[in-house]
Amino acid sequence: MAGQSDPELSLFSVEELEFIAEDEMVDIVPNLKMGPLNLISGDFGPFTPQIVTKVPMWLAVALKKRGKCSICPPQWMSVEKLTHVLEAERDSQEMSEQLPFHYVEISRLLFEHARDNIPDVYMVRSLIEDIKDVRFHKVETDLEAFNGRTIAVKIKNLSAMEVNIVRPFIGRALQAFYKHDSPELIPDPEKVSDTRPQVVNNAPREWVFMHLVFAFAEATTKIIMN
Amino acid sequence: MASNTAEEEEEELTVPPTTTEDYEALFSTTDVELLKRAWRNEKAAPEILRFQSDLINRVTEQIQLMEETVEEKSADNADPLSLSLYQMDLDRTLFLLRSYLRVRIQKIEKCTGDLKKHLEENVLSQLPENYQSILRQSVISEEDDMVPEPQLDTFVLCRSKEYLTGIQLEDGPVDDRQFPYSCIDLVVELDPRLSKKMKSGLTRVDVFLVQVFVNCHYPLM
Numbered sequence: 091m092a093g094q095s096d097p098e099l100s101l102f103s104v105e106e107l108e109f110i111a112e113d114e115m116v117d118i119v120p121n122l123k124m125g126p127l128n129l130i131s132g133d134f135g136p137f138t139p140q141i142v143t144k145v146p147m148w149l150a151v152a153l154k155k156r157g158k159c160s161i162c163p164p165q166w167m168s169v170e171k172l173t174h175v176l177e178a179e180r181d182s183q184e185m186s187e188q189l190p191f192h193y194v195e196i197s198r199l200l201f202e203h204a205r206d207n208i209p210d211v212y213m214v215r216s217l218i219e220d221i222k223d224v225r226f227h228k229v230e231t232d233l234e235a236f237n238g239r240t241i242a243v244k245i246k247n248l249s250a251m252e253v254n255i256v257r258p259f260i261g262r263a264l265q266a267f268y269k270h271d272s273p274e275l276i277p278d279p280e281k282v283s284d285t286r287p288q289v290v291n292n293a294p295r296e297w298v299f300m301h302l303v304f305a306f307a308e309a310t311t312k313i314i315m316n
Numbered sequence: 317m318a319s320n321t322a323e324e325e326e327e328e329l330t331v332p333p334t335t336t337e338d339y340e341a342l343f344s345t346t347d348v349e350l351l352k353r354a355w356r357n358e359k360a361a362p363e364i365l366r367f368q369s370d371l372i373n374r375v376t377e378q379i380q381l382m383e384e385t386v387e388e389k390s391a392d393n394a395d396p397l398s399l400s401l402y403q404m405d406l407d408r409t410l411f412l413l414r415s416y417l418r419v420r421i422q423k424i425e426k427c428t429g430d431l432k433k434h435l436e437e438n439v440l441s442q443l444p445e446n447y448q449s450i451l452r453q454s455v456i457s458e459e460d461d462m463v464p465e466p467q468l469d470t471f472v473l474c475r476s477k478e479y480l481t482g483i484q485l486e487d488g489p490v491d492d493r494q495f496p497y498s499c500i501d502l503v504v505e506l507d508p509r510l511s512k513k514m515k516s517g518l519t520r521v522d523v524f525l526v527q528v529f530v531n532c533h534y535p536l537m
Binding site: 101102106109110112113122124125127129130131132148149152153156158 | 346347348349352356359360375378379382395397398400401402404405406408409411415
């Protein structure tokens with residue numbers, strides 16, 4: 091079915107992630123008069139011209155498409171704020187917590203449907219692209235630290251898109267580690283002398299890991315290109 | 317003792333929450349939101365989760381009501397704009413419901429012998445006698461080695477919805493370090509052993525996001 095994700099690649103397709111993000115609330119300024127909407131997903135409105143009201147993103151986009159409102163871009167979506175974020179992201183290996191969980195999807199939706207409501211839209215767009223790149227590079231670096239001896243890798247403040255990309259990789263890497271590290275599979279040199287000579291070293295594990303890193307790098311390049 | 321608690325906790329996972337969470341769900345969350353959560357969890361979990369029958373009943377009812385409303389409105393020649401918005405809301409809910417059910421069906425189909433009869437009649441009966449079992453590779457197999465099972469000892473990434481205090485990992489490193497599953501920034505790797513311990517916590521965890529990554533499979537070298 092269209093929009094359904096391939097579980098091998100990522101748990102959620104781009105469309106599904108966008109679907110989830112479309113429930114995030116956003117301010118709009120309607121230019122029509124319309125009574126309240128009592129929807130399954132909640133009650134919204136009433137809508138009065140020039141009076142700001144909060145609606146989910148999908149509703150905002152639907153009204154905007156019909157020319158019935160303008161969307162107020164979220165506060166973080168300004169050149170000033172994003173410049174700060176970019177600096178913070180560059181200055182530290184930690185992921186900044188200043189952007190919402192769905193920042194990638196929200197900005198994509200707004201760029202597509204409400205360009206004229208975003209001041210300095212080109213600048214905003216390029217800042218977000220830069221932030222995305224810097225953040226992703228950090229995630230990759232963090233994951234490089236990840237090997238068979240790793241106890242914990244702490245990556246805070248991942249965004250929905252980032253989690254979605256790294257999830258299958260982390261899952262498979264761990265399974266590979268687990269498999270190559272299971273006691274049943276690796277002969278215990280003390281007990282087993284009649285089987286093959288000790289192969290207990292880290293080589294296979296490291297190798298698997300490198301392999302996965304490459305696969306991962308390719309996959310992310312593809313996804314980011316999209 | 318250990319297995320006992322594990323079972324209890326398993327139980328806790330499958331029994332619908334009865335405490336504060338339930339109230340929170342009632343007051344602050346719409347059924348659509350709960351359905352979205354169920355859908356995400358179902359997608360993220362390797363096994364089939366408990367069917368949310370009450371929730372699905374409620375959502376189905378709401379969908380029916382809304383379908384009637386939309387029909388009435390369109391019969392009354394209501395404002396086409398608001399009508400289309402009602403329709404969109406309905407479509408979004410239907411998508412969630414279908415997707416939730418579809419994920420479950422996929423999981424069931426993967427592990428089922430539904431096509432058993434057809435397969436027996438048309439394929440297996442044509443094979444050499446030793447290979448006619450649907451459950452076993454051949455007569456030599458000592459166990460049912462052709463029955464697929466969900467991979468339960470796999471890893472899932474979670475996002476905690478509330479503050480969780482340090483969790484002691486049984487097979488952790490010698491220094492008995494505590495891992496801060498703090499803030500909302502949990503990243504967990506669930507090892508089968510750990511998961512037993514954590515399953516009660518799991519009801520509070522949205523299987524979606526990873527932040528602190530804990531690896532307890534490997535005794536350190």
